Amino acid sequence: MEEKKYNQTNVLIVGAGPAGLACAIRLKHKNPHLDVCVIEKGLDLGNNNLSGAVLELESLKNLLDAACPGWEKTDDAKKILEQKIVADDFVFLTKKRSFGISPFIKLAKLLHLGTGQLIHQGDYSVSISMLTKWLGQIAKQMGVEVLCGFAASDILCDELQGNVNAVKLVDQGLDKDGNRQPNFVEGEKINADFFVLAEGNDGLISEKFIEKAGLKRRQQQLYSVGVKELYKVTPEQFKKFGSGRVVHSLGYPLWQPLIGPDMFGGGIIYAGNDDHISVGVIVGADWKYHNFNPQDALTLFKEHPFVKQLIEGGVVVEAGVKMIPEGGFCAIPKDPQTGSIGKNNCLILGDSAGFVNMLKIKGLHNAVNSGILAADAIVTNLDKPKLAARGYTELVNKSNIYKEMLSACTFRQTVAKFGPTFGIPLSVLGNLLPKFTVEKDYEAMTTASYDLKLPIDFDKNTFIALAGTHHREDQPSHLKIIDKEICRLKCTPKFKSPCITFCPAGVYETVSGEVKPANPSNCIHCKTCQRKCPFDNIRWTVPEGGGGPRYKRL
């Protein structure tokens, strides 16, 4: 048998999330002869996937009706889609009380205002971790090579052609000080005709590629931090909450109009399978309080009487944190010349491209749809790899993704500019507003304090245990502080090193007077540090494959 070149494939997809797997499934469906490889840094499918998550079924149908007929009748599909949303509540919380505001949202929908998109009835409350695992299994059955535990560290471009040549995997087997152990292996270079970047939010390779290929965003990306805990409650308690129910909240503990705090974001409470309830808080990463940690907001949220009664007696079984790209339409990275999302033979999908509709606070459907479109573009341009990114972008521009992103075009920036108190009402004007330029998230940091009192300190150790995070201990820290003098001379005196507080995994500590990523093996890959260090002084690089959290049903 001819020795196949195993470091060569037709399509290499970086990231086995919903976008990457959708692309892989579509590719194999359209052309079973293609070699399609998906690499994933997590140890197993779904381990590094976290979301709310509310899914618009249409996107799955687009993908699977053709590729995998009869899919909806399988046990797995039924399990994943068990929670069809039948009750969709919106509440505003003050410190002690709650007010239902669903009628306003419904009214907004009737008036065709942007906020009307917040209606979720008819969608599904899903575990993205389980969804991803399932999609991965479908992909494997179709002949896609899904390789978990392989982390990419770099992307290599051909200077002359402008094409991407290879993705380089991370070096493995270095000790803490970077010395080679006996099992050291240099990261392999994987060549492909097409590269699909579907790493999720703030992807390491995606961002490297954006820089190398000279892609530009009209406005820089804005982020939110989402903290989520999964509760197992008693069947009675679950019944009380209601199967198929989702609750979104505004207000306390992030935003108390006029008296502060003054942060964008809200809370979520979603019904899950088997008497599980997801409780989370999403907060705009442009918070200004140097002592704020989103997990504190979650604690206060859970202590609020409205939430407390819903999860009474429940036990947290899993927990995690992720960031969400919220810049929307204006923050999609594009080639200045052609306007393509990606360039030549390299395409950027889903959260890596920033396809999150902030009016819906949903990106999952766009991720799946972008995967489908990317596959279609690749298949039609098989002999012209250079045209793939442009073909993909044309499809995106004709699709719902474009329409949605455009309709939510100014929402997040308006809020960022004016704060929730004025920004949210203003945003009703939607696209009539000018496109504000806003500062980067980390530039928003001030010496102001978040004053709400916590009943109990947040237990980060238990949190990371529930995230199941794991890294080989004896490897170099994958979190790098660029200039430690900045920490010592600027950040610590002025802001008292916020990374120590806001890192949800307690990675940062002061060790003998120096702020350090002292516990890199606790990292849950949320990348908040990279985007919220007030001096932009931290870089998240990739640890050895198989590292990171091990989410199962978040």
Place this chain on the structure above:
Amino acid sequence: MSNYIVLVKQVPDVSRITDNAFDPESGTLIRSRLVNVINDLDTQAFAFASQMKKMSGDNNGKIVCLSMGPPMAEEVLKYCLARSADIGILLTDKALGGADTCATANPLAFAVRKIVAEIFNGSNDYYILAGMQSVDGDTAQVPAQVAEELQISCLAYVTGVEFKNNRFEFKRIISDGSQIASVRKLPAVITVAKYEFPLFASFTGTRKADKAQLIRWGVDDIKATHIGVKGSKTSVIRVFPPGKSTRKCQHVTDAAKLADIILKSYAESSGSSESGDSHLSKYALPANRKNLISRTFETTIKENEDYKILANKLVSLGITDISKIDDAIKERIIQDSNGHFHKKSLEDVLAGCALTQPTFTGEVWVAAEHSNGGISPATLELIGKARELADSLQTKVGVCLVGSGVEGLCNELIVSGADNIYLVEHNLLNVFDPCCYRKAMSDCISKYWPQIVLFAATPQGRMLAPMVAYRTGCGLTADCTSLDIRDSSRKGQIAILLQTRPALGGNVMASICTRNSKSQMATARPGVMKKLAPDYSRKGNILKQSIDLTESDLSLDIIKTEQSQGSADFSAPVIVSGGKGMQNRDSYDRLVNKLCNALTIKLKTTVNKGASRAAVEHGFIDRPYQVGQTGTSVGPKIYIALGISGAIQHMIGIANAETIIAVNTDPNAPIFKQCDYYLVGHVEEVVPLLTESLKMGT
């Protein structure tokens, strides 16, 4: 050009046991509900083979991975193929199922022969690498028995290798220290106890492995002689949940509270550190019982009940002579038993009642272990147990003592409870060479056929016992925590040795009996059995044995032996152990001593110190202080683990501790799931606080 065969096994992942893995009724762990993974030590053995190949600068050598198991075990071979193994071979056949270690080693050895013939072109220049033991069985028997079947050298408990003067020099653990040795001739079996650099999967290798066709062999391909249930020499009688697995696992948030807990736990401790040894009543032979129907020593509770019901029935019918039971009476018993008996089962039970003669005859033996001119404490403990067994069986305790110039040790054995010493001396036996020792011991056993032979589960005993058992064709049960004489009357077995041991990483207990063997063999962990107080008035016989040995019988070149300094005492009611988290020798000394002193003063008792394997490996303290499966098993009232992650081998070694307290920085440390109280924190910070609180505490 050397080739390598790596034995790999698929095992249930005992480090990730979910609640639904336990049978709700019996509380027993159900193996099929666990996730399967490659045995961790086998990944290390595989990396070790790759390292050997790399070191020798020999690129032509092949690495062949061999596994035996159900079809799904191909996953472990794919693991290897994704990491540069050349060939993966799966030995899979229904007929191979239900095998004990003997019926596993035998087909593996036959597969090795086939590999040598067909893949290595008959070249004997190869090494067989294997993890020292598997995490599910923990027996460490298979590699040694493969070596025995193939009649080749075996070097066990290896932790490192160097390539010098064109040959490999292996570093390995021995019972009282470490040793550097090389094998005299190839082929040889090497078992790896620790190698910290498992290989990473490569992208190309993984893709290749996913598409690779594995070689599958069935029984017809290998023509093995002992396979499956039929070829096994032991059988599992009963599986049950361990008694002390219910650790409290309470999270304690500050050192002061922890100090209170230590004081309280100590005050409330039951006082006896009953170490898993049997507390059942002492066995009596049928001949010594009131009547033949009295059957209270059956191997299972159910059988005991059957006999009790029968006995009650016969008493109520006024029948005392079993031979007088006719069909009418049988019919009556069956009817009155409400379906408890049917005809066949009743006849079996009655037939059992008629039995009086023990199934095995002969003495109860202990294989002696010695070093530095002294008998190992583990041997004396076994003699204590052998004495008890021999007394119930009304036979003598024999000790097989193999060595050179060791006659002077006989007296110590006798005063400790031995009746007959079988002394095998030869100048080639002056150091422990497994091939010579197993020959000496096997010859001696085959001459006298004791009914029971006990070995200490030390690195030496765990190496020697499987070879001797295989050579003499006997069953062997490893690492027993309890040894009892029992009947299995219905199966026609009287006064057999019921060998109980933990399995699946201590998550279940299994009771095992020997079958198809002339002698029943078992190893027991040091510290589990109790030695008798020496009786200096005891008399015994020394029976000198002759043996033929030549230089060619030696299998190893011992290059250097490092005996650990002194021996550690673990008899105190409190033990403080340090692990890798202690960072270095200084902090180990400082922190452990500090806490020991504080506890000694506060509790007014002796406190011993111990260490995890990692701490010993990193040189924080000497080998004798190692607690755990490869070190010493301990059973104090309070065990305090500082900076110990809780590897399964360590946890097995402290399973008998009454209260386990753990301090570790890693909130995911496995030890937290198997201890009573834990505190997440750095030992450098916690220990001083804890010491202070202890001094202040009431």
